[in-house]
Amino acid sequence: MRLTFAALILTVSAGLASTDRSADMADWESFLSDSKVSVGVGAVVYRDLYKGTDTRGEPVPAITAEFGDVFISGRSFGYTFAKTREMQLDAVFKYRGEPFETYYSDALEGLDRNSTLEGGLAAKFTTGKYVLGISAFADLLSEHQGYYADIYAGRLFRQANLMVLPKLGLNVYDDNYNRYYYGVLEGEAKAGRQEYSPSGSVSPYGSVFAQYSLNEKWSVFGSASIQFADDTVRESPIVGRDYSVSTMMGVSYSF
Template sequence: MPNTASLSAVLSAMLMVTVLPTAFAQSTVQSTAQTAPPASTSDSFFGLGVGVSTDRSPYTGVGYENHLIPVVSYESRLFSIQGKTADVHLLGDERLSFSARAEYGFGDGYKGSDAPALNGMSHRKESIWLGGVVEWDAGWADLTASWLGDASGRSKGQQVGLGLERDFPMGQWLLTPRIGAIWQDSKFVDYYYGVRSSEARPGRAAYAGKSAISTELGVRAQYSLTPKQTVFLDLSANRVGSSIQDSPIVDRTWLPAVRAGYLYRFN
């Protein structure tokens, strides 16, 4: 078995090569949305496509952020890539599994030049997160629990997420509603939403962030054009935790997001 440092290095390298160019813009809650592979008897799946996303930023004056992104989806018995996450499957079967996870915090943070309300704020950078995830197919729904720590050392924070979703096949359609919650510790909230004493201005008081629980509601619709071609639409709304809402640089409680795209399957 590789040691923790080696595993972290491998996961980080895989993430930078495969996930960074394909990441979706991320809202406050780590969305469980992904493009599910079409049904297949193959042990692996690989697909490429293109997508668009629009996300409401929580930061005052930033508004909506729009992105045109490539989409990569890969699944095998040992390894998978979905959006901004890369998993190495360690233990389990089709019903219950444990994986090591690497995730890039695409869309987290800001630059002081992003909006007048952020002028004078230091750059808050995106982080690389490493941790683990447990996935359970309960029959009536798919349940997910995850823990991630900031491997880049920028926020030095931690996140714990819970998610529930269920697939409803309807001919060529697949409808997947979901609900999720994420706990982010005080270091995470303070880094991304706090205001240091050196950054305080009239109308922007110093603020030390506390841990927060944010929630998400969403639904994903997929339509199979052919056995190898799929289009998808994902709608979600994220409610940020109270200590994030209290930040003087945040002006939104609910953060809507829309993602749409096309995926072509190669095997």
């Protein structure tokens, strides 16, 4: 199973990008013969930055698959351009769901933020037990019309059937991204919610992912993450917290 599985379980909202099986069945079955597939289910509990929102929990499907150089990982899918023992370069597309429902909080009433599809490049470099990753994504459907980048460093620990991957990283968001998710337009302003236009930001985060193999097929996994908001985000009238947190646990079956 790929470590890209961690990309799913550190996500705080659920949803899957749909795929279209348009290949001839004989070709598809031949394609699957060299594939690696894992399916499972988990439960995520998270608390976001938005003012007045409660801690929420929901089930999350956990699906990863490799078909040659094509892969699916949770809400993401993509193509691996290059892969060696030390380096991997992917083109990635991923679905980003709506950040909130207006009924979550009075502070969000009347705000309209849509889901979108994002695309970008992701590179991972591995040296022994250490991993360095960098990725950059842009909005493909002109919803937030922004971009963001992620850079992280982690260390892999293995002991018998247990794998643990702690990471420290930085997320960099441009002003368009922040204005869409944390800004308030002139027409959205009201008493207690003034117009606000945040600038770009840098947000540090930490996460840990753990997986324990029960046998060759079944595994249990868990994760926890925390991300700290930049000042320009914290000053938004719709933001009420300095950081967001999420935890998740689940079980998966590998074919």
